[in-house]
Amino acid sequence: MFHQLLVAIDDTDSAPVALSFATALARQEQASVHVIHANRLLVGGRGFTELTEAQATELVDAAVLQLLEAGIDTTGSVSRVTSFTIGQVIADAAQARRCDAIVIGSARRTHRSRLLHPFGRGTRERITRYSTLPVLTAPAPLRVPGRRRIGGGSVRSGGRTPTPVVR
Numbered sequence: 087m088f089h090q091l092l093v094a095i096d097d098t099d100s101a102p103v104a105l106s107f108a109t110a111l112a113r114q115e116q117a118s119v120h121v122i123h124a125n126r127l128l129v130g131g132r133g134f135t136e137l138t139e140a141q142a143t144e145l146v147d148a149a150v151l152q153l154l155e156a157g158i159d160t161t162g163s164v165s166r167v168t169s170f171t172i173g174q175v176i177a178d179a180a181q182a183r184r185c186d187a188i189v190i191g192s193a194r195r196t197h198r199s200r201l202l203h204p205f206g207r208g209t210r211e212r213i214t215r216y217s218t219l220p221v222l223t224a225p226a227p228l229r230v231p232g233r234r235r236i237g238g239g240s241v242r243s244g245g246r247t248p249t250p251v252v253r
Contacts, residue, residue: 088115092180093189094122094213095149097137099227100191105149107224108189109156118159120183121149124167124175135166173212180219188219192226 093108095101105121112119125135125142137145146162153160167175180188190210214221 088112088117088186090183090185091117091119091187091189092122092176092183092185093119093149094124094176094209095145095191096123097141097145098191098193100193100224101145101149103227104189104191104224105152107222109153109158111189111222112153112158113156117186119153119161120179120185121146121153121160121162122176122179123164124172125164126172127166127168129169139164172209173214174216176213177217177219180217185219187222188213188217189222189224192223
């Protein structure tokens with residue numbers, strides 16, 4: 087079904103999940119993968135981007151290496167984009183490489199971000215607007231808040247012993 091996938095990554099927690107999702111899909115379909123990072127220009131940044139060119143290249147190289155180690159034919163690239171052109175650049179890259187689908191990560195939206203952007207306006211919506219290809223969204227990484235125990239230690243703290251339960 088899929089012979090060529092385009093995986094769009096960024097430097098958030100959703101990138102490893104998207105890569106894992108794309109790795110499993112590419113193995114199952116015996117597909118090749120192209121990894122792209124759309125490095126956004128900062129608003130008012132006079133040509134500066136969110137990541138330096140070296141950081142963006144390192145991010146893509148690490149993703150390509152991870153997929154190559156999994157036995158998947160992989161290439162990668164970095165593109166400079168604005169917030170307004172990110173969807174179009176990713177969709178155009180997928181079309182230029184004759185991809186069959188686009189894989190992206192997902193971020194869990196907080197209540198505050200839903201209030202600020204009630205109708206989406208995210209990268210996924212922008213890619214979907216400009217592409218006729220299926221846009222597969224990997225599930226968002228689960229964030230489990232740290233619970234406090236009665237003894238003052240948290241679940242994550244390895245130094246404290248758990249509070250005994252009396253029955």
